[in-house]
Amino acid sequence: MNRRHSKAKLSRREMLAGSAGLSFAFAVGAPSLFGESDAFAQSGGRLNAYVTIAKDGTITIASPALEMGQGVNTALPLIIAEELDADWSKVRVQQAPVAAVFNHPILQQQMVVGSLTVRGYWIPCRTAAAQARRVLLNAVAERWKVPVTELTTEPSTVVHAASKRRIGYGEVAAFAQVPEKLPEVKPEELKPASQFRLIGKDVPRPDVVDKSSGKPLYAMDVQVPGMVYATLARAPVRGSGPISFNRDELKALPNILDAVALDNGVGIIGNTVEAVFAARGKLKAEWRDAPGSKVDSAANLHEYLAHVRDPARKGVVGRTTGDAIAAIAGAAKVHASEFTCDYVYHAQIEPHVCVAWVKPDGVEVWTGTQWQTRAVAEAAKAAGVGVEKVTLHQMQMGGSFGRNIFVEYVIDAVNLSKAAGKPVKMIQSRGDDVVHGRFRPMYAQRIEVGLDASDKIVGWRHRIAADTVVPYLYGQARMDAQKGVDHIVFAGADVPHYDVPTHIADHIYEERGVRTAPWRGIGAGATNFAVEVVIDELAQLAGQNPLAYRLALLKDPRARRVVEAAAKMADWSRKRDGTALGISFGKLGLPPIGFSLVGTVAEVSVDRSTGRIRCHNLWCAADVGLPVQPGNIVAQLESSLIFALGSALKERITIQDGVVQQSNFHDYEILRLSEIPPIAVEVIRSGDIPLPVGELGIPGVVPAVSNAVFALTGRRLRNAPFTPNRVKAALA
Amino acid sequence: MAVVAFTINGRPAKVEVAPDTPLLWIVREHLKLSGTKYGCGTGLCGSCTVHVDGRAVRSCQVVASQLGGKQVTTIEGLAADANHPLQRAWIAEQVPQCGYCQSGQIMQAAELLATNKKPSREQIVAHMDGNLCRCGTYPRIVRAIERAAREA
Ligand code: FES
C-alpha cells in the first residue's frame, strides 16, 4: 500500500485562519480531494481518495484518522456513507494511508488531537462523498437518457421514480466513468440534517467485534519474520542520556544480542522479550546531568504558588477582554483564591510499542500514533532517508489520551533496528512507561475577582504558573509564532460564557526540565477546576445557591441549558443524608471552532476518619452540537468523566531528584470498577455541526467534586488530587 | 532453557524457554496468540488474564516451570467462532473503546459465569475489580456481564 507522506507546516496562524474560515475554506479545498480522474475500470472503482465502490456493491471508505478508542473509524466513514447515501451494511472501513490528501483540514497534518477529528473532517468528508454520489448519478442519467434532476438515491441505489427504474451502486460502478473535472458541490448543496438516515442513529462500531475476540490490532501484536526484541531505558529526565553503563555484563546475559547507548537512553536488544526485560532489570547506568536532574516537584509547587502570588512576576498573557487589572484595582471588594494540580500520567494500558525495520531501501514502521505525519517524518530522519522511503503501518492504539502525539518511541525503534540490523519490536516496560512518561504540567493558579458594591463581577484575573507543553510538542518556532501563548496550558482559563466584563489570564512559565505532554482535556482539566470552584465561592459570598448563581451569571442559553439539565437529572434541590452535591459548568473547544458544553453534578460522601471521598453519582448533560453517534458520545463521556474522577481523587506523579517516584499501577492508581459511581449522561443536540466530544467529560468533574465536598463539610479542597491526607488536612 | 509441554486452547504445545519465562510471553510472543495483552507485568492490571485449568490467572505472574501438563485457555480459545455469550454481550453492549484491556476483562468475566450463573451486581464488581480499563468502559462491562448471564 502506498503510504506516502507530504510535508505541511503547521503554524498557529494557519490553524486559526483555517478554523475561522471553515465553511468556505473547505469548499475551496474540496476539489483537491480528487487526485485522479481515471475511468472506474482503471481505478478499480475508486471514486476519490475516500470512496471506492466495487462491482459487487461493496463500498470501501478510507478513514484518515487513527482509532484509539474514541470511535473515529466509525464516525468518519459513517459521515461519508451518509452523504454518499450508502447502504451501511455494504461499507468496509479501511485505514487511509499517510498522504496530504488525508490531512486534517484545520491542522493541515494527519493528526488526531483536541477532539477535533469529526469537527475538522465534517465538511471535506461530506463534500467528497457528495461528489462521488454525483458521479454515480451523472453516469446513470447518461445511460438512461434522463435528466439527472429526475434521479434520487436510496441506500446504495439510484432511483428514477418516473420510470420506476432502480440500479445498485455496484452496477453503476461497472460502467461509470470518473470525469476529468469532478462535479462541484457547494456546502449548501450537501444533504440537509433533516434527511440524515445514519447520522444521529447508533450503528455498531466495526472494531468492537475484533476487540471482543482478541484479534491482532495493536503494535503490541505485530509479528515480523526475523524480528528481534528490544526495550529502551530512557534517561530519567528530558535532555539526559547515558554516560556509561554495564554493557558487557548485559551482553553476557542469555539471549541478549546487544546493549546500545542512544542519545536519550540505553537500548537492550535480544532474541526474546523475556530476555530483554530481564536484562533491563540488571541495567546500571550513569546519566549525564540535564536541567531536570534535580527537580523536586513538592518544593517546586511552593515556588509555583509563590510566583502566582507575586504581582511583580509577569506571565505571558493569553486572550483578554477589557482592562481587568484596572477593574480589579477599582473594585469595591476583591475575592482571591488559589489552587494546585499535581502532574498526571496518561496510563494508557498499552505501553509504548513500535516495530521498526530499517532496510537498505527504506524503513517500515508498525505503530499507533496520534500524529501520523510526524511519525513518518521522524522515522525518515532517524533512518536517514526521505519520507517517501517510509512505510507506516498504522496500528490502533491501546489508549493514548495525548501521550502518543509524541513519537519518540518511533525514533527509538528505528535507531534500535539500525543497531540490530534486523526488524526490532521495541516494547517499553510499564515501569519505564511511567518513569519516562510525559505528564500534564503541574499547575499553581490564583484567581482574583473584583466585585462592585452589589457583588457584581467587574474583573477576573487568572494567573497560572505551570510547565510548558507547546515548545516540546511543536517546537520553539511555533511557540514564538503564538507570541509565547501555550494554548495547551491555557485551555479553559477564559470565561466567555459567564457575564464577566473584563478578563485577563497569564501564564508564568515554569521551565524545570520535566517531560510534559497534552493530557486528555488539556489545560481545562486544571484551569476549570479553579474557575468553577471560584464561581462556587462567589455564590457563597453572594449568599446564593450555586446553581441559581450560575444560571444568573451564564449569559449563553446553551450554557444555562447544560447546567440546568444536569441539575435536573441530579434532582438538585433534594436534601441528601450523608452526601452532598456539587455542580460545575465546563467547555471544550476554541472560539472559531465552537465550544461543546457540559454541566456536571457529583454526589459525594467523605469518611472523616480516613479522609477518603466516595463519589456516589455523576450526572452530566452535554451539548455537542450535532450528535453523530449518540451511543458513542455517551461512552466517551462516561470514559472522560471516569478519567477526570481519577485525577480528582487519586492520580498524581511526584518527582524527587529528577526521578519520577511512581512506577506502576500500585502507586499510580487509576480508578477501578468498585470506585465507579452510577453515571447518567444526557446528550443535547443544539445545531447541525458536530462539536468536540472525546474529552468533554474532563473539565467538570474535579470542581464538581470539590464543590460537593464543600457543600457537605464547609471546607474547600484546592489541591488536586484530593488524596486522603489532603482531605483530612482540609477537614482538620 | 527448559522444554515445557502443556495444552493451549485444547491443543498440545511445547516451548523451549527459560524456566522463569512468564506465561504471558509464551502465549503472545512464542505461540503468537496475541489477544492476551501486556499492561503492567506485575499482576496489577489484568490485561493478561487467561485461564489455567479453568481458573482466571494473570499470565504475567505464572512462569514456564509451573506450566507442565496444565490446560491453558486464552481469548482465542474461549469459544468457537468467538461466540461465547460474553463475547456476544460485549458486542451488544458495545463495550470496547481502545479494546486493549478487553481480552483480559472477558477472560476474567468468563471465570465468574462458569462458577456463578446469575451473579449479583456486587459479585460482578468484586470479581472484576482487579481488571483495569483506562478507557472507563466499566459501566458497560457490568451491563454486558449481566446481559450474558441473562441470555446464556
Ligand atoms: S500484565 Fe499481567 S496483570 Fe498486568
Ligand code: FES
Ligand atoms: S477499552 Fe481501553 S483500556 Fe479498556
